[in-house]
Amino acid sequence: MINDPRAVARTGRLENAKRLRGIPNLIVPRMARVARQSLAGQTAAGTVAAHGLSFPLLVRAPGFHTGRHFVRVATAEALAQAAETFPSDDAWLIEQLDSRDGQGMFRKLRAMIVAGELYPLHLAISRDWKVHYYTADMAQSADNRANEAPFLHDMASAIGAPGMTALRRVVETLQLDYGGIDFAVDARGDILFFEANATMVMVPLTADKKWDYRRAAFDGVFAAVRAMLVRRAQERA
Helix, strand or coil, rough: CCCCHHHCCCCCCHHHHHHCCCCCEEEECCCEEEHHHCCCHHHHHHHHHCCCCCCCEECCCCCCCCCCCCEECCCHHHHHHHHCCCCEEEEEEEECCCECCCCCEEEEEEEEECEEEEEEEEEEEEECCCCCCCCCCCCHHHHHHHHHHHHHHHHHHHHCHHHHHHHCCCCCCCCEEEEEEEEEEECCEEEEEEEEEECCCCCCCCCCCCHHHHHHHHHHHHHHHHHHHHHHHHHCC
């Protein structure tokens, strides 16, 4: 009913990087998939240079999520050590985009795609470069929640016209009925692209009142998904 398998199959990290690069106001990190053995010992530095990358950079094992087997390395020695621990034959080398705000905090935003439209889901703020909402400084920081609220209430104003246009170009390129985009916005208003795929999870909110400011955004996405499913079912009846 939703998400043509051919569209889903094209949302791998490397293919996304290739086909989204060149969209105005969208900054896509350089990346390469390499054999893990090429990162061993003295070969690590040469492998990085051969792919036009430099330190510091991010390295992760394919097939893992929520930060597992995903590290930042500043030297060839650290890269070789990290690769030794990976449970895969390959590794991703990824250029690190600077997603820090004016206070030096790292930010990651998520917008959901439903039937060609964009819906804000969250803005996570963290002291650590590896940003996930459930480990970020959101539950503990009222200031961070106050910074998230404008994005949820009016995404277009929070991001700006150039960034919104870039995100819509991403939606058009992906051709997903349902999916999500993880990104940040730099000081110029450009979108720093992290990833986009058809498997973005939406964890329902707890009853804690501190999350009340998020409920309208969550409800909006769930309502859009329900409407899409009903519409598709009726079209195929």
